[in-house]
Amino acid sequence: MESLIGVKLGCLFALLALTLVCGLSPICSKWFKIDAATGRHRRVLSLLGCTSAGVFLGAGLMHMTAEALEGIESEIQKFVGQNRTRTKGNSSNDAGSAFVQYPCGELVISLGFFLVFLLESLALQCCQGAAGQSTVQEEEWGGNPAFDFHTHESLRSPKQSPFRAFVLLLSLSFHSVFEGLAVGLQPTIAATVQLCLAVLAHKGLVVFGVALRLIKIGTGARWATSSILSLAFMSPLGLALGMTIAAGDSEGWKGLAQAILEGLAAGTFLYVTFLEILPRELSSSEAPLAKWGCVAAGFTFMAFIAMWA
Template sequence: MEVYSLQFLFMGIIFLLTTGVGLAPVLLRGVSKKLVTRAVIRHRILSCASCFGAGVFIFVCFMGLLPAADRKFHHFLEELGHTDESWEAFAEFPWGFFVVICGFLIIFTIDKLVHVIENQRRGGDTSNAASRTLLAKASIDPATHITDSESNGVPPPNYVKENDAEHEHGGHGVPTSIIFLLALGVHSLFEGMAVGLQTQKEKVLEFSVAVLVHELVMAFSFGMEVSNSNTLSRWGKGLYVIIFTSTIPLGIAAGVGLQSANSAYREIVSAVLEAFATGN
């Protein structure tokens, strides 16, 4: 089997498996709630699965992706050094590791910005819910705008319940924020691109299995979060999952297209993208 055929095969396998795993919590929401009734247990299971998937991907990153990306830079700079001796000075610098760190910092910054935006949005939703509750109470009882408990600085019992319910339903930022979905999509896109940029069957198989294990955990976690949303229909939840799981095949296709393109800058672009993807 050729390298391209193997890459396209894993493209379909990764998409089908991650989509199935991601849609399972959405389609079986009632069953999953009965099986895992306590949020603490559910979060512990997801945490252990995420640690396992991340460990597999980190192992492949340090043992395969990182050395391969660094070798591509050295090979490219050595070829330039044969034509122009001025490039030999640049070959001494560890460009592969430098681009990996840049990729990590960029994705890390995007992730932190998304969490800040998500926390601000949830804080705004909670404040709006509190305002709506107080206005509703005032309109129901116009003669008494402030109850005894409110005058003492203690919110009424029904306000606490409504506010807690609003926080419980609005606390899941993943299913309601397209920004968070795009951030995860960018991360998965570069993971798929790392598979598509490989030119050896062994490397394609190794990286594809690692990406598959990692993305299965991410898809299941994403599906669990989406299934808890009360603002999306079942079709909307399924669409969120499919958009997320389609980013890996898109990344693989982009990497394959770049490798097959006849361009003078193909090698350097491939090296930069592979190193950047390793930093993700």
Template sequence: MIIGTIIVKSVAMLVMFLIIIITGSVPLRVKKFRENKKILSIFSAFSGGLFISIGLIHILPEAGEDFDKYYNSVEHFPFQMLIAVISFSLVLFIEKVIGEYLTHHHHHHHYSNDLESQQQDQQINENYLPSFEIEDTIESKQSQIKQVFEEIDISLSKQDDNNKINILTPFVLQIALGIHATLEGLAIGVEQDFSKCLTIALAVLVHKWAEGLVLGLALKQSKMNLTRATVMVVIQAIMNPMGICIGWALSDTGYLVNGILMSISAGTFIYISTQEVIAQEFSKNRYQIIKFLFFLVGVGFISSLYFIEQATSSSS
């Protein structure tokens, strides 16, 4: 099955690269880009079931087996669990602590500057208002006051636009997605069993369209120029193949390294499924029943592969 795993890893690198290039470029280059929210939600819920099952049913137990082989089946601390939790925590820290801090700081900076400018403009206008002659009619004064408030409204609308267009967001998003993609590729590259390698690769491929689409939409909303946005999409497309190559190179280094790498991958898969897919998708109050059904289909699909692997290995 060595040739089979080589084929799976090679094809996975090429297909993942192309998926990110295509899905990441669609929001940037198609002017009338429309998304079918129902289909996207269903696929997202389905991929959530795939990812959490891959992490808990396939990768984590295999990491435990590698540690057992390294310690010659002697009772030992469940290192695979600890490393998975550390991996989960690291991605959580990068995305929710560092990422949120940088994004909030950027928004706050824009808000403070715009608010100060707004207050200064309002103060200037207020200073000018009393300078009108007393003989002016009430209608004239009301017209001037109305103009002041219209200028304030324009300032507020500009402030909202600046808050929406956060230049920093796509960079933070790409760092997070790049780490995920590399670790996902790592799980494929380090796997030496053909059926498990194929299962993980298929699960990641099902999720890749969403990764490229999210990055492309973020780049489009940030008003980044097309050339720079295209470069960022290409960089993201390289991350999965790079992770596969790293895992592939380290796949023959022994049970300990394999166990550590698989544990890291398991923690990442569990984080993606729980924090980025399941939590976010089911927080949207739409298509809940059908999404839950497809989530269960994803869990059932990965679970059934375990029994197929067992039947195949026993018959051979």
């Protein structure tokens, strides 16, 4: 038991260290600042951004959505199975079968998508009369232009708001907590190490992509660093929670609530990926095939990692 706890503590520090290194290195390096880049340097940064977009696409579809669907389905089947043992009536069995066949996981993910859509629409509606691109960011961040856009950006509208950057960080934070929770709940050393390696394999690229995203929309260094720091502690927090409840169980409403939150986080992540990240990276007509190749490469890597995650 002590050796298992030691391995989990090692995984905790590994997750924290990797997230900090991959997240803070682009922020601390001037090479990644696209507003100061020209020529080939700028093209390389643009292709790197497309690769990170592919990573986000793969993380959303192959990891977050897949895990949410699997978790919701298993929890619903467990819930229906428990009810069947308590009641033996045919009507309840038929109702339970219909409930299991309904795409509940897809519904929860869609609700997460539309929840962010609604919140952003409300923010834009309330700030409709304000000026330019500073509207949403000043309302949502207390007048502090922590997320500011540069004049060279090709997509400039109130809809390209810092709210989406906040949603991206929030959804990834939820997902990171659940990843750490899964590692902390593993009963053996082998299972803990295997799952931790799978998380580490894609965690670094995702956090690196988040840092690039924050730099590209003009986030101040102080806010970007704070965002990465908060994101870095999410997986260790989840792992610590998993260790504390490893002796308990995840039956009943606790497991179902966790699966639903994961589904909502997946829906919000898909919203940001398809309506913010991919459109901005592919807005320029320069080197379209190269951009497609970079997006496909990022997605392929995440799909490959999904074999173990």
